[in-house]
Amino acid sequence: MTELPVVVVGAGPVGLAAAAELRERGVDVLVFERGPRAGAAVAEWNHVRLFSRWAELIAPAARRVLDRTGWTAPADDGYPTGQDWVRDYLTPLAAALGDSVRYDTEVVGLARRGRDRLVDAGRDSEPLSVHVQRTDGSEDRILARAVIDASGTWGGPNPLGGEGLPALGERGCAAVTYRVPDVDSAEQAARFGAAHTVIAGGGHSALGAIVALAQLAQRQPGARLTWVLRRGSADSTFGGGDADELPARGALGLRAKQVVDDGLLEVVTGFRTAAIESGASGRVTLVADDGRRIDDVDNVVALTGFRPELGWLSEVRLELDPVLQAPVRLAPLIDPNVHSCGTVYPHGVAELTHPEPGVYLVGMKSYGRAPTFLAMTGYEQVRSIAAELVGDHESAARVELTLPETGVCGGAGVFDDPDSESSGGCCGPAPEVLTLTAPAVGR
Missing domain, CATH: 3.50.50.60 (FAD/NAD(P)-binding domain)
Incomplete structure (x- = not known):
């Protein structure tokens, strides 16, 4: 399966960072983005200014990819809006990655080739089967050695209702x-x-x-x-x-x-x-x-808040925390009902591995329903996963990130x-x- 590509779902900040990490390590990668452009979700909140500086919003591997193109980096101390992030970073990064990034292509299902969720045989030897649908209505199946789901949670806002379900009268309410x-x-x-x-x-x-x-x-x-x-x-x-x-x-x-x-x-x-x-x-x-x-x-x-879309992952075996819908090894580190501050310990492939070989949820998607995700956390996640995929276990296990500790409290x-x-x-x-x-x- 090493001759097959790694598929990344989502051409947002973490998905493109994953592609940059894999490209640097000589791994073939395909990025599928259901929107028409890189950072399509970010573009929907383009007027909002981030509280992270540019220095914390540019992935190290992505910076190296961009530097080779003659890109002019924004000043480290500036605070971009979503529009700035897309225009000055995500768009040129996607262009530098070339035809590895495919737009208007939605991943609608993921499985193990020839096997549904119930079949044990071949789960560690058969490739993953990625089902995609394009905006022109065409469908395809792509075989992959691994899948990194960086599709985020922007498309799944939590309802207003206090029970986690829409309040009576909320559905379709124009107000x-x-x-x-x-x-x-x-x-x-x-x-x-x-x-x-x-x-x-x-x-x-x-x-x-x-x-x-x-x-x-x-x-x-x-x-x-x-x-x-x-x-x-x-x-x-x-x-x-x-x-x-x-x-x-x-x-x-x-x-x-x-x-x-x-x-x-x-x-x-x-x-x-x-x-x-x-x-x-x-x-x-x-x-x-x-x-x-x-x-x-x-x-x-x-x-x-937001919640992850898990429907298209129903045929692979995930190990998710029943409360947060985050990977079980990550959940104790980010659970807002336990941790009253926004402290998140750096983590990587060890916390993000599932029973299904080669499947990883990263970025905001990995946090499930937990808040206060930082982009640099996602960059460290995909650095670790990329190292693991090429057999560099020492680098995969090493922590290369220091996070700020203070912030908004509790759950x-x-x-x-x-x-x-x-x-x-x-x-x-x-x-x-x-x-x-x-x-x-x-x-």
Whole structure:
């Protein structure tokens, strides 16, 4: 099978980094991207500024590939938007990888050649069978020695409903969106400007939306903002502040806290949405499972996290944690119900191996439903896997990454009871608000 290619699913930052690592090691690689371009998912949040610097967003192997093309690297200390990341890095990287990257091609199934999930014989000797479908309707089957699934979770936003299922009335509700609004666009500024908007969620995307919508509200009087949290308190949502090792991430939390302290929005905690009821003039009412109601809502921005799409992997044998839907060896390192801070230990092929030989979930997909993924974590994952695939076990086992430790705290379970929140380390008392010159950042 060594003559067969390694298939990478997804031409986003981690998928292209995997291709660069494999190319450097002389391995044939095919990257299948269902979108029309590299970074198609990133392009959907092109207006959002990242809290990682350029230095942390460019994979080492990708940088080496690009340097050979005469590419001009962005300044290490800049903070790009999604648009910048695609234009200045992902697009030229995909071009440098050439026809190894195939667009408008969706992987719709993965199996072992000639065998379904129940058959034991041949699972370590037969190649993997990758079923693809192109936008022109044609289908194909590609044999591969290994498959690296870097398809991410962007296409699977969690619902607003507090039970992990859509709230009653949520499906098809025009008032609900699952993306950070681009308030610089005329269309979205008109939609959110003079309206009552509910922001649901306690992660970086929600904080970014709060900051952006508060700025819009100050420009367009008449807007009303409500922040809905399932957890019992908002205090620890703001992260590490000026002690954060990712300064822009800390700045985002501080700016969101400033919005709250300035009274620019109402905060509703312990609210688990059970239903959305339609009202007059297209407005809706959110109803919690305890009976509380938020009336006269024009827009709901549901930013409650993401979940992996596992349907096309149903014929291969994965070993996933029953809670996070992440690889079982990785799950204890990232479980937000256990770890109250955003600390993630560097990890590689050992934590990402499944019972199905040659199948790896990487990047955001590997985190399942856990939040706070950093791009450089994914770059280390694929470096380790690429080393393993060529038999360099020593390099595969070696950790070549140091991650920042501070950041947004804990998970849904930890914060049901505000008295249970951590009071030390990066999750200590909410930081004092400072006057900031850092950019409005999110994600």
